[in-house]
Amino acid sequence: MPSPYLPNTDADRAAMLRDIGVSDVEELFQDIPREFRSASFDLPRPSSEPELKAEMRALSGLNANLDDYACFLGAGFYRHFIPSVVGHMIGRSEFYTAYTPYQAEVSQGTLQTTYEYQSLVCQLTGMEVSNAGMYDGSTAAAEAALMANRLTERDRISVLSTVNPRYREVIETYARGHDLVLEDVPPGLEHLSPDSACLIVQQPSFLGCLEDLGECARKSHGLGALLIVITYPVSLGMLRPPSDYGADIVVGEGQSLGSPISFGGPVLGLFACRREYLRQIPGRIVGKTTDVEGSPGYVLTLATREQHIRRERATSNICTNEALIALAAAVYLAALGKAGLRRVAELCYHKAHYAASKISGLKGYSLVYQQPFFNEFAVRCPAPPARINRALFENGVIGGLDLSGTVENGMLLCVTELNTRQQIDRLIEVLARFQMESENEPSL
Amino acid sequence: MNPKEYKYTKEHEWVRPESGNRCKVGITSYAQHQLGDIVFLELPAPETQVKQFEKMGEIESVKAVSDLFSPVTGKVLETNGAAIDKPELVNEDPYGKGWLARIELGRISEVDSLMNSDEYDRLVAGLGEQPSE
Amino acid sequence: MSRRxxxxxxxxxxxxxxxxxxLDMPAAELPPAEMLRSDLALPEVSEAELVRYFTHLSKLNYGIDTGFYPLGSCTMKYNPKWHEDVARLPGFASIHPFQPAGSVQGALRLMFELQAYLAEITGMDGVSLAPLAGAQGELASILMVKAYHRKDSARSKILVPDSAHGTNPATGTMGGFEVVSVPSDDKGDVDLGKLESIMDENVAALTLTLPNTLGLFDTRIGKISQLVHDKGALLCGDGANLNSLVGKARFGDxxxxxxxxxLHKTFSTPHGGGGPGSGPVCARAVLTEFLPSPVVAKDGEEYRLASPASSIGILGAAYGNFGVMVRAYAYIRTLGAAGLREVSENAVINANYLKEKLKPYYHLPYDRPCMHEIVFSGKRQKTQGVRALDIAKRLLDFGFHPPTVYFPIIVDEAIMVEPTESESKAxxxxxxxxxxxxAREAEExxxxxxxxxxxxPVRRLDEAKAARQPDLRWRMGNDKERAGTA
Known part of the structure; x- marks a missing residue:
């Protein structure tokens, strides 16, 4: 059966093989030793577009999607409103079917939008320079740690214990290559080692609390360590940017800026830092220049840091990044703009506080921390969170992250601007049943 | 052509002896042409001890990074701040304003063993591609 | 538009x-004022103006949908449209990685099956879809090598052929290894004599791209494998060029x-202007215990995330670029075994056709059957004062995206053409x-x-200026007054 993805006809192929001077396509594979030619390989039989579409639609239907459920799950990936313009703009195939803009003359779209992205990330974080993006927030944090190691020539990476544990694990994976030592620093920072390359802090913390970044900066800088802040970009719609506290490198998960969660990927690693570290930045950077006629234009620049030029001495091995997700972030930030992002942040803040105050008013429930928070907070529940989450799920609600490994009956709840009052009330109502249950069954 | 009073290495660095046991070093016209537009210089800090034919820095063009080798052994006295700020000086005037470092010689005899300009001219001629400038 | x-x-x-x-609920008290930002200097743009702005920019771009894109080593093949629709289904796009496994069985099943397809295609025993791009897949491989040799600290070297992509040596360094370059011989293959003299008990692994970046299949792969394994080292593949081998030969064999x-190359997912990609790593039994976490396992009828026994760890906050996996899954299921084999055959026919037709005009450093891509040298034109870059730029005037130039670095004035199977003879x-x-213009x-x-849309750009005076962003608001251009 002819394939829609192979434009050549049998006649074309025959003519081409004749011109090449072989009688059979197998001759072109003559360099593969006979013993390695695949005899058989087994895959499901081919399917047509309508058949497979129906099958995949059914497969997708086996997943409980966040459009159909009320979602109070965050923990690094957040469900925010995505204006339709974002999807339409990144859906322009001139953008999404291009590759890395090596040929600047026909890649000004990708290059200029990347320059916009870099600018917007700098405006948002307050940092001086940004790269074109990393794989995700956790790998951006890991690359920041490696950069701090290069800059300070110190081998110890200090991670505040309130950082997302999965981020910590990724940093550990990346640190393994260079045998760097990971140090977990409890809150209070008294045990920060004097020979640390950097202190990595998350703001808001994994458990939602707003950390004292000023103190983190004083302590780390006092010891000659860099301060790396993992940010939640939407929170910067209202919170003071990390730069104000003296952050040296700011990283973060960019998914919340205009991209769906998509089971956690593709997402986007934000990476911004002080200008003096420019030559140690991993990944691509776009710069503005002029063409031979003096017209402005954009190019990939400072490429001598990168693997395709510096090879084994490159600042990172990253090549393909998350360009399309960075484009989505640029369109999103432009659409929301000055007032919109603030509005989103404030809606998250107020709705989360409404939910938190209602939940902490339920018998048996309490907030684990008294610190200020943004839109995520840890709750101590009267029953195991797994059980509560099952009940929530039956009521069309995806509950919070089960923290019972670290906080007894703890659950991390997240509220965004997309959670309606009805959804929050439904959450409270189901949680309340466990309050009743605990009253009726005091043994629980 | 390459200045008569300078000495040269096979790696296309030059040495210009100065009064006392000091010298200036830089890269040759051939080298700058091969590199293309130079955009960044990484030079050793003053007081750094450098060894003859060992790496003392890097020169970056738009799409290449090249090691810079010291043509002599000694101590770096100063580097050319003007060229660090404007690396194009190395392209425009490699033997003059585009010098890279001033070095206090550890072993004066090393300079004598380097190529003179005639020898270096012949080396470059043998490499084929001539600078078009 | 003259002004940008x-x-x-x-x-x-x-x-x-x-x-x-x-806000339809009571507002809460704001955090202390010193925690709030006073200024958020982002643009203020209406929706229609925004759409026109980005639409205009899109028109300055060149994608596969625009035309022929023979960018060597990047496998710029057509990306089926319906895959975009499927990937955007809420049941795929709008699911959270930390939802209970029971509520994402469809996603896990898709991943489980994709793992099995890739294992079958590569002839490997285990697959992790976790790596977020090819280079991260390489990092996973190198960290697996490191874990495998954990009790043998003398193994400090990774060998990489001089024809390799830059990511290979860069990855070796990220793994904490010394990277040693292996020269190629005059046929473009690994120089076996040199390899033999470098191979010793200090070598942890050889990373080999097959076919190599010259588009050539190393005929002595069996011997290379033997040399490497005889010294107790491992052989790591870079599958960047798999598009020529599907159904023809398997790495495991x-x-x-x-x-x-x-996945974004061989399995036809859009390159997105530079990403996202997806770089699954496939391993033989000796290494499967070290695979990055998670892998998807199946117990009875239930799919679940699992961590291999001695896993090198996780590579991202979630489980890989799932959206890319959905598209690759659709591609494999559409074509099946025979269809994928045809893809490779057509890619190889197209490359060899270009090779035969163009070799009278451009120097061909290695004249033997090529696989999915062909590397010419512009050295004949160089004697006429024309560089590979000039040839690339002139192709733009004809409406083509140029090939990769100046890579592989072992070919003087390299022009690396990868047509892919997506292109017609016409x-x-x-x-x-x-x-x-x-070629005629180069002479005349x-x-x-x-x-x-x-x-x-623009002419040749001043890259030296961009690097000498980096202008990497604009500024707005208070920030603008505080400082000049970054």
């Missing part, structure tokens, strides 16, 4: 490009211990005509090439 606009130029105070709900793939013929005309009118391109 950026977002601040179309921003005006008071304009908005969004519509958001009002050839002695590779692991290989990383690029397209290839018009590309051949353009390349012939350019080199200035035409030096000044190319002539018909693009």
């Amino acid at each position: 606009y950026e977002l601040p130029d179309i921003s005006q105070p008071g304009k908005v490009g969004y519509s958001l709900p009002t 050839m002695g590779f211990d692991c290989v990383q793939l690029n 397209t290839l013929d018009s590309f051949i005509d353009a390349m012939k005309q350019i 009118n080199p200035e035409m090439l030096h000044s190319a391109p002539h018909h693009t």
